[in-house]
Amino acid sequence: xxLTRQTKLALLFVSxxxxxxxxxxxxxxxxxxxxxxRSLSNVETRIALDLPKLKLANPKFRTVAHGxxxxxxxxxxxxxxxxxxxxxxxxxxxxxxxxxxxxGTRSVLSxxxxxxxxxxxxxxxxxxxxxxxxxxxxxxxxxFTALGSMVMRRAYKIKQARMPVVEExxxxxxxxxxxxxxxxxxxxxxxxxxxxxxxxxxxALVDYCLQQDEPYLNHNKDVPEELLALANKYxxxxxxxxxxxxxxxxxxxxxxxxxxxxxxxxxxVFHDYVEARDIFYPPKAxxxxxxxxxxxxxxxxxHIDRVEILGK
Amino acid sequence: xxxxxxxxxxxxxxxxxxMTLMAVWLYARTSGGEEIYEIPQLxxxxxxxxxxxxxxxxxxxxxxxSSPSMARPLLKKLCENPAINRQFGHVSIQWSHTEQDMIQYxxxxxxxxxxVKENVMNAFATQSTHGYKVVAFYQDYATYLISLKxxxxxxxxxxxxxxxxxxxYPSSRSGHMVPKRMLADLEMTVDDLEIVYANxxxxxxxxxxxxxxxxxSSYWQREDEERFSANYRTPIESNVSGSKWYLKMETENxxxxxxxxxxxxxxxxxxxxxxxxxxAVPEGCELARNGG
Numbered sequence: 001x002x003l004t005r006q007t008k009l010a011l012l013f014v015s016x017x018x019x020x021x022x023x024x025x026x027x028x029x030x031x032x033x034x035x036x037x038r039s040l041s042n043v044e045t046r047i048a049l050d051l052p053k054l055k056l057a058n059p060k061f062r063t064v065a066h067g068x069x070x071x072x073x074x075x076x077x078x079x080x081x082x083x084x085x086x087x088x089x090x091x092x093x094x095x096x097x098x099x100x101x102x103x104g105t106r107s108v109l110s111x112x113x114x115x116x117x118x119x120x121x122x123x124x125x126x127x128x129x130x131x132x133x134x135x136x137x138x139x140x141x142x143x144f145t146a147l148g149s150m151v152m153r154r155a156y157k158i159k160q161a162r163m164p165v166v167e168e169x170x171x172x173x174x175x176x177x178x179x180x181x182x183x184x185x186x187x188x189x190x191x192x193x194x195x196x197x198x199x200x201x202x203x204a205l206v207d208y209c210l211q212q213d214e215p216y217l218n219h220n221k222d223v224p225e226e227l228l229a230l231a232n233k234y235x236x237x238x239x240x241x242x243x244x245x246x247x248x249x250x251x252x253x254x255x256x257x258x259x260x261x262x263x264x265x266x267x268x269v270f271h272d273y274v275e276a277r278d279i280f281y282p283p284k285a286x287x288x289x290x291x292x293x294x295x296x297x298x299x300x301x302x303h304i305d306r307v308e309i310l311g312k
Numbered sequence: 313x314x315x316x317x318x319x320x321x322x323x324x325x326x327x328x329x330x331m332t333l334m335a336v337w338l339y340a341r342t343s344g345g346e347e348i349y350e351i352p353q354l355x356x357x358x359x360x361x362x363x364x365x366x367x368x369x370x371x372x373x374x375x376x377x378s379s380p381s382m383a384r385p386l387l388k389k390l391c392e393n394p395a396i397n398r399q400f401g402h403v404s405i406q407w408s409h410t411e412q413d414m415i416q417y418x419x420x421x422x423x424x425x426x427x428v429k430e431n432v433m434n435a436f437a438t439q440s441t442h443g444y445k446v447v448a449f450y451q452d453y454a455t456y457l458i459s460l461k462x463x464x465x466x467x468x469x470x471x472x473x474x475x476x477x478x479x480x481y482p483s484s485r486s487g488h489m490v491p492k493r494m495l496a497d498l499e500m501t502v503d504d505l506e507i508v509y510a511n512x513x514x515x516x517x518x519x520x521x522x523x524x525x526x527x528x529s530s531y532w533q534r535e536d537e538e539r540f541s542a543n544y545r546t547p548i549e550s551n552v553s554g555s556k557w558y559l560k561m562e563t564e565n566x567x568x569x570x571x572x573x574x575x576x577x578x579x580x581x582x583x584x585x586x587x588x589x590x591x592a593v594p595e596g597c598e599l600a601r602n603g604g
Contacts, residue, residue: 016329019329019333020332020333020336023333023334023336023337023340024336024337024339024340025340026337026340027336027337027338027339027340027341028340028341028344030341031340031341031342031343031344034341035344042349042350042351043351045350045351046350046351046354050353050354050355052410053355053357053408053410054355055409055511061480062480062507062509063480063481063509063511064480064509064510064511064515065511066409066511066512066515069409073354073355076354077351077354080351080352080354081351084349084351085344134340136336136339137336140332140336144325144328144329144332147325147328148325151321151322151325154321155321155322
């Protein structure tokens with residue numbers, strides 16, 4: 001399924017946003033791990049330096065831990081860690097344990113002195129999920145999507161410029177030439193000259209049907225006055241063009257003969273263009289009886305785009 | 313040519329995205345965490361102040377005590393002392409719970425004034441080595457065996473196998489030396505009982521009230537009547553000398569001696585502690601009182 005340009009851009013934006021966010025989250029994860037390692041190292045160093053001053057138990061010398069002072073020390077240490085935004089807290093030192101509800105994983109370390117091994121329990125805080133999000137990913141995705149849109153537009157224009165111009169196939173038209181009283185198809189040299197009466201009647205018929213939305217002409221009824229007027233107008237034009245000086249014919253009589261001459265001429269002009277002929281051909285009456293009596297010889301499917309009248 | 317431009321543009325875009333991804337990763341990797349620096353010192357063992365002579369006098373009046381509870385009130389009294397202001401530019405109060413530090417301060421004469429037990433000063437002959445002299449002292453007290461449910465007896469048969477609570481620092485008389493001397497007098501060793509150590513007299517009382525020991529050795533104070541019965545205590549030794557204030561007198565600095573004594577008496581008058589409010593002083597400073 002072909003994707004629209006908007007869909008492609010939307011997919012590009014979402015993909016870029018995901019990529020940049022994933023990159024940031026990955027970097028943040030490694031930064032977090034480094035912070036944990038650095039914090040634990042600093043905690044170990046600090047406690048090791050303070051060991052001589054801490055009242056911890058020493059079985060070798062039969063001394064016991066002073067819970068209150070060691071707890072106070074651990075709380076001070078954790079306050080310092082919190083100020084530094086370190087991802088680590090100290091939960092327990094030797095037997096002194098703080099009551100806390102930190103969310104994280106425990107890590108047990110050991111401080112080895114000359115007299116004993118002192119266990120140290122730290123809590124590695126679980127990072128908040130929102131700490132790994134960044135608006136930078138959104139901004140970068142928008143910027144690169146805009147760039148991508150420009151590249152796509154440029155590629156499209158170049159592609160369009162390279163495509164050959166496809167000309168629409170020519171279709172046969174009705175060419176009514178008043179200058180030489182001929183009918184032509186506009187494609188080849190096939191032209192047929194008609195006598196004045198059928199020529200003018202046909203020109204008027206074409207003109208009349210182009211003006212009507214649903215032209216209806218019944219051969220059993222009188223020719224409409226509008227059609228007769230148009231025929232007379234075309235005859236006058238022939239006189240102007242010098243084709244005749246004769247008396248104006250009666251276009252309302254011998255309709256069948258007139259239409260027959262017209263049909264014969266059209267069959268010759270559109271001999272190789274049957275589809276076009278059907279458009280310009282006044283339909284013949286089919287059958288007998290009531291259906292024949294209601295027959296319409298108007299050009300119902302004619303369109304101005306396929307008609308050209310020269311010398312009008 | 314134009315196709316090449318399109319290919320170049322796309323390639324450039326892809327390369328730009330790739331490089332930006334790396335830059336974003338590096339930015340995330342390196343941003344933050346700068347605040348995780350070396351943890352500063354957390355344990356404070358001193359307070360200090362400058363006297364009015366700080367600009368011209370660099371010498372310091374050093375006081376050593378074992379507990380920080382009286383450090384700030386004492387510092388205030390000493391810093392306001394006229395004789396100290398004349399003779400010193402700086403006053404500091406140092407404290408430590410360890411016996412090693414106590415020995416260093418008085419054994420090497422590092423402290424000008426120290427609140428120390430008499431037996432420690434005698435053990436290092438500080439009176440003769442650095443001229444330490446008693447400027448004030450607290451009253452003598454008695455050492456008792458204290459029990460929760462009966463009156464203890466001081467005899468081998470009674471004490472055999474008992475759980476006895478003692479202090480874990482050997483310089484303590486009522487909590488360590490006196491009861492051990494008692495055991496020696498009874499021809500008993502520490503192995504004949506179960507010794508449970510604590511690091512303060514308050515912790516000893518907690519051990520007794522929680523039933524972790526049968527007897528403790530300690531002094532008796534008025535507050536103990538709320539938790540224990542005075543009928544369930546047996547004296548071991550009656551006149552255990554209290555802690556004393558020692559002033560280093562390498563010269564006949566009587567002005568300083570009397571001035572310090574006056575400050576300590578003022579401190580005792582204002583302290584809420586029943587024991588530390590009963591401060592006694594040796595005679596001699598009444599005649600020189602107007603001089604400090």
